[in-house]
Amino acid sequence: MNDLLPALLRLGDPLAAHVLLSSSAIGLGTLIALPLAIWASRSANVARIALGFASLIQTIPALALLALFFPLLLALRSVFGEGLPTLGFLPALLALTLYALLPILRNAVTARANMDPGVLEAADGVGMTAWQKLRLVEAPLAAPYIMAGIRTASVWTIGAATLATTIGQPSLGDPIFAGLQTQNWVLVLAGCIASAGLAMIADALLGLVERGFACRKKSLIWIGLGIALAGIATAGITSRDTGGRGTVVIGAKNFSEQFILARLIGQNLQDAGYLVEYREGLGSAVIHGALTSGAIDVYVDYAGTIWANEMKLGDNLPRQRMIDAITQWEQKSTGTLVLGDLGFENAYTFVMNGDRAQQLGVRSLTDLAPVSRNLIVGGDVEFFERPEWRAVKQAYGLNFAQIRNYTATFMYNALQSGQSDVIAAFSSDGRIAADRLTVLQDPKHALPAYDALLLITPKRAHEERFINALKPLIGAISVEKMREANYEVDRNDNKLSPQAAAKKLAESLNTAP
Amino acid sequence: MAAGARPFLRFDGVIRTFGETTAVGGISLEIEAHSFVALVGASGSGKSTLLKMVNRLTEPSSGSVLLEGEEVTSISAPALRRKIGYVFQGIGLFPHMTVAENIGIGPRLTGERASLARICELLELVELDPGMASRMPDELSGGQRQRVGVARALAGKPHLLLMDEPFGALDPITRDSLGQRVHDLHREFALTTVMVTHDMAEALLLADRVLVMDSGAIVADATPAQLLNGQGGDIAQALVAVPRDQARALADLAS
Numbered sequence: 001m002n003d004l005l006p007a008l009l010r011l012g013d014p015l016a017a018h019v020l021l022s023s024s025a026i027g028l029g030t031l032i033a034l035p036l037a038i039w040a041s042r043s044a045n046v047a048r049i050a051l052g053f054a055s056l057i058q059t060i061p062a063l064a065l066l067a068l069f070f071p072l073l074l075a076l077r078s079v080f081g082e083g084l085p086t087l088g089f090l091p092a093l094l095a096l097t098l099y100a101l102l103p104i105l106r107n108a109v110t111a112r113a114n115m116d117p118g119v120l121e122a123a124d125g126v127g128m129t130a131w132q133k134l135r136l137v138e139a140p141l142a143a144p145y146i147m148a149g150i151r152t153a154s155v156w157t158i159g160a161a162t163l164a165t166t167i168g169q170p171s172l173g174d175p176i177f178a179g180l181q182t183q184n185w186v187l188v189l190a191g192c193i194a195s196a197g198l199a200m201i202a203d204a205l206l207g208l209v210e211r212g213f214a215c216r217k218k219s220l221i222w223i224g225l226g227i228a229l230a231g232i233a234t235a236g237i238t239s240r241d242t243g244g245r246g247t248v249v250i251g252a253k254n255f256s257e258q259f260i261l262a263r264l265i266g267q268n269l270q271d272a273g274y275l276v277e278y279r280e281g282l283g284s285a286v287i288h289g290a291l292t293s294g295a296i297d298v299y300v301d302y303a304g305t306i307w308a309n310e311m312k313l314g315d316n317l318p319r320q321r322m323i324d325a326i327t328q329w330e331q332k333s334t335g336t337l338v339l340g341d342l343g344f345e346n347a348y349t350f351v352m353n354g355d356r357a358q359q360l361g362v363r364s365l366t367d368l369a370p371v372s373r374n375l376i377v378g379g380d381v382e383f384f385e386r387p388e389w390r391a392v393k394q395a396y397g398l399n400f401a402q403i404r405n406y407t408a409t410f411m412y413n414a415l416q417s418g419q420s421d422v423i424a425a426f427s428s429d430g431r432i433a434a435d436r437l438t439v440l441q442d443p444k445h446a447l448p449a450y451d452a453l454l455l456i457t458p459k460r461a462h463e464e465r466f467i468n469a470l471k472p473l474i475g476a477i478s479v480e481k482m483r484e485a486n487y488e489v490d491r492n493d494n495k496l497s498p499q500a501a502a503k504k505l506a507e508s509l510n511t512a513p
Numbered sequence: 514m515a516a517g518a519r520p521f522l523r524f525d526g527v528i529r530t531f532g533e534t535t536a537v538g539g540i541s542l543e544i545e546a547h548s549f550v551a552l553v554g555a556s557g558s559g560k561s562t563l564l565k566m567v568n569r570l571t572e573p574s575s576g577s578v579l580l581e582g583e584e585v586t587s588i589s590a591p592a593l594r595r596k597i598g599y600v601f602q603g604i605g606l607f608p609h610m611t612v613a614e615n616i617g618i619g620p621r622l623t624g625e626r627a628s629l630a631r632i633c634e635l636l637e638l639v640e641l642d643p644g645m646a647s648r649m650p651d652e653l654s655g656g657q658r659q660r661v662g663v664a665r666a667l668a669g670k671p672h673l674l675l676m677d678e679p680f681g682a683l684d685p686i687t688r689d690s691l692g693q694r695v696h697d698l699h700r701e702f703a704l705t706t707v708m709v710t711h712d713m714a715e716a717l718l719l720a721d722r723v724l725v726m727d728s729g730a731i732v733a734d735a736t737p738a739q740l741l742n743g744q745g746g747d748i749a750q751a752l753v754a755v756p757r758d759q760a761r762a763l764a765d766l767a768s
Binding site (some may be wrong): 116117118119121122123124125127128129132136137141210216422485 | 548568592593603605608618619622
């Protein structure tokens with residue numbers, strides 16, 4: 001674990017982004033919750049509706065709440081114009097703000113409801129106006145409880161902010177998600193330690209402020225707030241220079257190959273003089289929309305995914321005709337440029353342990369069908385919801401005893417440990433060769449082609465320098481090379497970072513003809 | 514009524530209902546300046562409601578209340594209340610303010626500042642050590658707190674003092690001495706005082722006019738002497754009988 005300290009020290013940028021995001025959400029949440037609490041203290045109906053709404057929000061999983069803001073903001077573009085960001089800071093801020101509302105609102109409303117009625121009667125009796133009563137009596141008496149609510153909200157928000165990574169907002173979730181995908185546990189641990197540490201520091205500082213309010217010691221309030229504000233200001237200053245207007249944003253889904261390709265694209269663009277930043281860990285459902293809406297500039301997607309998810313088509317075409325059809329459709333529907341295919345395919349492919357396949361006499365999906373009743377199938381979290389799964393199931397009459405979902409990384413471990421008999425793997429995965437897995441044939445061609453395509457956002461579709469920087473990648477990466485690069489990141493020992501694997505891949509592209 | 518001698522406080526056909534219940538059912542009443550009036554009655558007889566319509570903590574459903582010839586609704590409620598001293602059973606000292614800040618709250622609301630000398634003077638009026646000015650309310654006993662409550666009510670130099678069961682939560686000795694103190698202050702500052710109490714003995718000892726209320730109506734209006742001489746009707750006499758019988762029983766025990 002002596003890699004931990006350097007890993008922690010590299011978290012400066014995500015930490016600053018995390019601090020800014022969570023403090024903005026808590027600040028905005030407080031600004032909304034307090035007037036709402038005042039209103040609620042004067043009307044039982046408002047109290048019921050506001051608390052009900054805030055509680056309802058809490059029941060939505062944070063991950064889903066964050067993701068739901070993407071389509072919502074996309075729809076709002078018809079009102080606010082194309083400049084409205086749909087990914088990154090804005091949706092993350094809005095979702096986390098909603099999340100922060102409940103504890104603040106509930107504590108403020110409870111504090112007001114439990115206030116000594118004698119004190120409130122005295123406030124009226126001595127002749128306070130409504131504003132004087134609020135300022136001189138209600139606010140100071142509720143302050144310690146409100147601070148306790150803000151404390152709770154801060155701990156929740158700082159934890160939930162790690163999920164902002166999935167909608168393209170840098171945060172301490174970056175190392176956690178990247179580490180999970182590449183089985184880099186040091187990275188995961190570093191991210192967790194940093195976010196937990198941040199939550200504890202925020203809790204301690206706000207606890208100081210809370211105690212200051214409760215014991216009426218102004219010095220404690222100023223010390224707590226002062227240190228917190230200094231931390232936020234430091235985060236603001238250090239992260240100000242990132243992400244200028246001219247920066248290219250490269251998107252990646254949530255598995256190793258995507259991380260490597262994003263870095264490879266990034267290196268080419270940097271060589272051409274562009275500033276780049278990365279939005280990694282985006283979901284399949286979000287990333288295409290992110291490109292067409294301009295939230296990201298370029299990413300790699302797979303033919304079959306676009307065919308099924310975006311074009312909603314079922315029948316498979318031969319691969320070249322499919323690529324042509326996709327290129328035309330993208331051009332026509334959104335102006336997105338499909339620059340070309342990278343030269344390899346990353347299809348869903350069913351694999352088994354070599355020994356197990358031999359023992360059962362299974363070489364193809366046709367052989368699998370009669371024995372599937374006794375087998376457990378594993379797949380990544382989205383596979384069993386995808387049209388490909390339905391197509392394969394129908395074509396071969398597959399009927400498994402059990403279906404299990406894993407993150408892409410853990411699927412292979414599940415196969416090794418016997419928790420799954422067969423998995424829907426990715427054909428470009430280096431572990432297929434390394435683990436000597438048997439790839440089951442697909443004689444009926446039920447699975448579509450998954451050629452890796454380089455997609456460019458409509459705004460840059462005619463930018464010559466941009467296109468020229470990426471053209472060398474088209475047709476350049478063979479499936480063997482991709483597998484090798486993936487394995488550098490995915491293997492258990494001596495793993496490389498996606499950055500280093502991309503660099504190695506780039507070198508091999510240059511040396512080989 | 515003699516021409517020009519308008520009453521200090523006047524209720525004119527005042528009704529107050531809460532939903533189906535009638536708390537105060539059409540009371541007309543005049544109270545002379547400098548009188549000490551006790552409103553006596555059982556719980557729910559409407560005496561607190563009647564009192565709170567003077568400083569508008571409760572608004573009448575119909576009818577009007579006039580203070581020094583002006584309808585109480587002619588100025589804003591906060592402005593009205595700043596002119597009236599108000600002491601009640603809950604005391605309601607602001608727990609986050611010192612004794613001095615509590616006493617000085619009235620002047621502070623109008624942008625003035627009560628001097629330390631004035632605070633000390635007020636503390637002495639209610640027989641408290643001026644050294645208590647910097648204490649917090651939770652460091653005081655119940656009796657000391659209500660003394661501060663009285664000092665707070667007097668800080669704005671009111672002409673009218675309203676008291677709603679002011680000594681209800683105090684021990685008998687404190688209750689007696691603070692009652693006497695308030696009675697002296699009433700004279701010293703030529704106040705008009707209206708006190709709600711359920712304790713007839715307290716009313717007889719402190720007030721110069723006793724109003725007995727029952728079910729939202731005034732059923733007796735008499736001086737303490739008249740009540741002790743058997744006037745005022747059955748309900749009033751039932752209330753007077755309690756302390757009288759107690760006194761008699763105590764006298765019997767002693768002899």
